[in-house]
Amino acid sequence: MVYSISPAGEWLPAALGGGGYITGLLQHPADGRVLYARCDVAGVFRSRDGGESWETLNRGLTQAYHHQVQSFAISRHHPEVMFRCCGEVRSRTFYGAVHKSADGGNSWYEVCSGMGFYGNGPTRMYGEVIAVDPFHPRIVAAGGYTGGLWISRDEGESWEQSSLPEERFGCVAFHPDQPGMLYAGTISDEELNMDYADPGEYGILGLLQDRPRGKAGKLYLSCDSGQSWDLLVEGPSFAELSFDSRDPQRLLAACIWGGIKSSSDGGRTWQSAGAGLLKGEQRYGTIVQDSHIPQRWYTAPDLRPQMKDIPPVPLYISEDGAEHWKLLHIHKDADLSGFPAYMDSFNGGSRASAAGWAISKIIVDRFTPGRLYLCNWYGVAYSGDGGLTWQAGEFRGLETTCMEAAAADKQQPGKFCVTMADHSPKVTEDGGLSFRNLPGLPGYSGSSAAVISAADPGLYLYGLIGHTRNACIAAYREGGGQARAVLTLGSGLFVQALREDGNQPGTYYAYVDGSISAGAGIYRSRDGGASWERTAFRPPAHVETLPHQKRWIEAELLSVVVYQVKNACGSNQLMDMNPHKAGQLLAGEATEGIWQSSNSGDNWDFIGEGLPFQRGGPASVLSTVAYSPSRPGTIYAGFISEGLWRSNDYGQSWHKLFPAAEGRLFNVSAFSAGRGEYGEDLLILASEPMVRTSTESELAWSRDGGATWDRWEHASLGAVRWKGIALDCEGRQVLAVTCGNGAFRGTISR
Template sequence: MENSLNLPGVLLPAGLGGGGYITGLLQHPADNRVLYARCDVAGVFRSRDGGESWETLNRGLTQAYHHQVQSFAISCHHPEVMFRCCGEVRSRTFYGAVHKSADGGNSWYEVCSGMGFYGNGPTRMYGEVIAVDPVHPGIIAAGGYTGGLWISRDEGESWEQSSLPEERFGCVAFHPDQPGMLYAGTISDEELNMDYADPGEYGILGLLQDRPRGKAGRMYLSRDSGQSWELLVEGPSFAGLSFDSRDPQRLLAACIWGGIKSSADGGQTWQSAGEGLLIGKQRYGTLIQDWHVPDRWYTAPDLRPQMQDIPPIPLYVSDDGAERWKLLHHHNDNDLSGFPAYMDSFNGGSRASAAGWAISKIIVDRFTPGRLYLCNWYGVAYSGDGGMTWRAGQFRGLETTCMEAVVADKLQPGKFCVTMADHSPKVTEDGGLSFRNLPGLSGYSGSSAAVISAADPGLYLYGLIGHGRTACIAVYRDGEDRARAALTLGPGLFVQALREDGNQPGTYYAYVDGAVSAGAGIYRSRDGGTSWDRTAFRPPAYVQTLPYQKRWIEAELLSVVVYQVKNACGSNQLMDTNPHQAGQLIAGEATEGIWQSSDHGDTWDFIGEGLPFQHGGPASILSAVAYSPSCPGTIYAGFISEGLWRSSDGGQSWHKLFPVMAGKLFNVSALCVGRGEHGEDVLISASEPMVRTSTESEMAWSRDGGDTWEEWEHAPLGAVRWKGIALDCEVRQVLAVTCGNGAFRGTISL
């Protein structure tokens, strides 16, 4: 088994195994074993063994939105040429770029920034919006979420905007048999996929920070490769388009809530083609014809956990040219193999239900009859018997989880606990090679902060995120059947950080975000986490929420999605306990300061004078605080855009530690401090790329308390959004967690 212990300074994917949304899938046009997958937050992946294992393809990506991929394409003429469309929205501005690869995805460079894409937005799971002309290799067409449709006539090197209006494009496709014919379908405002968000007072478009772009979907046609256009039809939203190989005039489309529709006249008129599909309103976004049996078609509705009376894997097949449909097979867990164990805990304990949740794409193997692939919220699976049984290779290398935090065991080398946005915590005891689940609780779907007890081995405390934006502190001991909720928090509250008092066994502290009037603040437990009381910590009277600028910080600056508050914003870094003094702890507020208590939280003193709160503009916010394990009186504070600061006198004075060069911005989105062999502090600090600060992904480490620094080479990883770093108790093994790209393991050499 591959082990990073012999490779100091090299970061390798940890063995989490998928867990994020794979929104698109392509097969190499000439090599049946090569597949490409795109993810809403993790970029592009490649498999060289038919979907059994995967590798990340993000070299050359630098900006915050470059891993949020809405669409991609591969040239059938030159298979080493690929394109990807990425983007997101921040501060009412859509960002987007088209990148090109000339070496099969090994590296990428930007070729167009005229369109806005929304890789993690409401149309992410639908059709491809970039396409290569099957006749002319130089002609490429791409339709944005904003910015209209653009054409390249030199294989993607330069682009010009077409005359089409700036609507939301759901599919862009060249006709495979009729040269010059290019179709472009759009999606209406009313059929956006926002059923998992609460629009509240803002409305759907308010959440998207977008303007109206059409009350109806449309299908456009160009007969001259995009030089001129005609409107074919107005009405349904076109999320996926397929061409019938038996009849060049016949088209089929997945029309979201409009179901499956067919056209017999090249797209001029459309009729329903949904006989036999599920009764009631279902959302459809994928539709594919079998290469080997042209009468056979496949589709699947977008199953979500709250939906009732839908088959576990709702894969439907038609054997008469998509006229009538039937369920391919009623799958159960015995029909599945090679899926990660964590999927057992979802959807009532049914692995089959998890495998069928949110299917985004179905593709048919070009070369092997009966071989199918599907991708969904968890990863990519394949079938060798026409869809009757399904296999996954444990989603090896398909690291796509949005993670919150990581903590190290203070006693056992190589042991870490990680938390993530959509899963309960996981524990590794081999430095990240393998993980096991910690149990969640009914009604809770994600995890935030965590602590592994040093005083009571095998005891874990962790924050869980519940439906309806509730939270709790769970307590679990190795060997027990289940976890228990020790502190249940109301709506809008969130466990930001958990710490153990290193000098007083059984004493724990919790930092709770949210409305101060609802209970946000610092809590403590003196009985091993069984019961909790709120300490005397109170921010200034004008601070009514923690953080003070809560909505902007969580939903605009740090979050992976603008309307999903506390989804992988990063946690477990704004509180710490002093290893040199019992009852002493610090707590930071993002924009207002740092406070310290020396009596278990009964009284608090402000120690943030001289730190750059708001000095660098609205993006100058505190992201991490930490006591030195080596030097009593030394404290570290990390800031977005303003880098890392140190106090050597208990917080009375501060000076900037990194970066010291004038004008360079560094987002301390992740920080860890360990005790070196000779009593010095070992620091690792990582910077996630952000639109607001125009910073790139970086990681640096110091073996002398921050006086000198070395850059950690991670260019192949792309624009990674670092959320947490931990060093094990031997200050050798490293585990770093990210928003979107899972976790990475490595070592340092002192």
């Protein structure tokens, strides 16, 4: 029997697009319908229809941090030439690269690695730090989060570091009307406030694994395209610069907590330009002039959900050259169309509040008067009437979807449930062609593990993640209205996995991460999920948290954001039920072993002897455990770094199954096993790229239980962070989910 993934080995995008916080927008210099968006976790996107729909542009990228884009630029001389700056920090080391595209973003190649960037860091939502000289197409300038400012004089092919100090650059801009004039603004240590993270005893720099880089922001000027520099001013932090087309000496700046400032002498002195803006401290990162009506300017403070007394869409307009400001409009839900329904549930029922949350950029369409664009936490929206009403096209292809896991229905072909860091679960019944939302609960903003009941059709159990790092197990029945919490967990706990015992109707198990003394462990429900009790599972006495090295594994190794524990680490893979025997289940711990119970969790035996826990370093950790659906006694165990292992005797002995090459690393970040032909398992496993393991994105599958393997070519997707893979009940339809890159669907043909 011959298997293949159709058509021609290609997997197709599902209806859940990739995305994250959309931090920047560019418009094509010659084609107004073409827009580009940058994202903190998912790379660069392109729209060919004025923002109605989006496609990813990540071909040629090899490392996960290549998708964490802090800045990008397009050459107005040669619009097919583009640049992107990407990077992250791990273990107090900043990584970064500049990539170039010579074909409009269709493919990219690395041109500079001298600067570190922080695409998902505290300056991600500010101005562009790479720019092409408007008078000289071969001159490009880029300022890093680390590493200083660099100049290229051959259209980005080679780079040299300038004489500027290695400060934290917030914006780099050539003057549009003055040849050779290049500005570079920096951001102070004090203005790295992140209202979504608690710095605790370490302070904000410790949390970011950074060192001091400047007590004050600065603005530098070069009059010779970066060969020499003058310090113009020291004090405010410069997040974005905008040049007044009516006066070459007049500049406007968004100065973060310093507000909006103006200069009438080329940037040497600055005055407040905030008359009419919101009172009190507000963070500003964007300021833009209307090219059609030069006396008109736009700005917006950075609204977050916990902030009070701020308009729902805090878009401000000035009609007198940024001397005085007023709120453009008090937006209501009726002023918005094409915004996804899920935005209501996380913002007090107001879609307008969600549309204005964390606005990072405003741009004015250079071709069409009255047409504006903005991007924020959710995606890109556009207005055709000067900002009075807004449309979003449902963010097709570009969503806030850092996915955690995929679970298949055991009864219905093509039906899957997907969980994700910033949303309640979504369900597809057509293999990923369309999705619908499962209801969330007040106080919970994300989802982790999920199970679709086979014994009780229409019942879903899923883990929800709270705003205060609390969690619960929610139950929802189709047609039943609201979800309800059936197990409420305290702060720091997390539902890692959910399973149903297919041989004991009404019996479910939950794997809960966190502090063991606070309740982490394996839970059991014998009444259809209505009530839960903790089983006898207890790891060794020295293990105080699940996982044992919780902070390092979740914040350093697996998480998409280094300081946000459990942000898209992947879930639903460290527990499994034996389909061949009632009451038999597995539980894995990342660094300490695997345990098995044969009596519904009342007793547990260690079966992890011989597995490569932390072999050769701390990155070799367990990521998935699974029973064979075809062969009783066969168990699989997947590891970061060390690949896939198998036992044929219920865990008494183990051998490595993939990869066979000695010393080759493979991160099993997602795994699924289905029934194949002739009693062999159909296996699919994926490797997400990681800085700590120097690995690239890879996906492999075996039609014969691991005897031979094929690989899926997916270079067009870039460095995909695979988090979950599920085969449907027939073993024919596959759904794969990622952190930021969207979901993908495939069909197994035989």
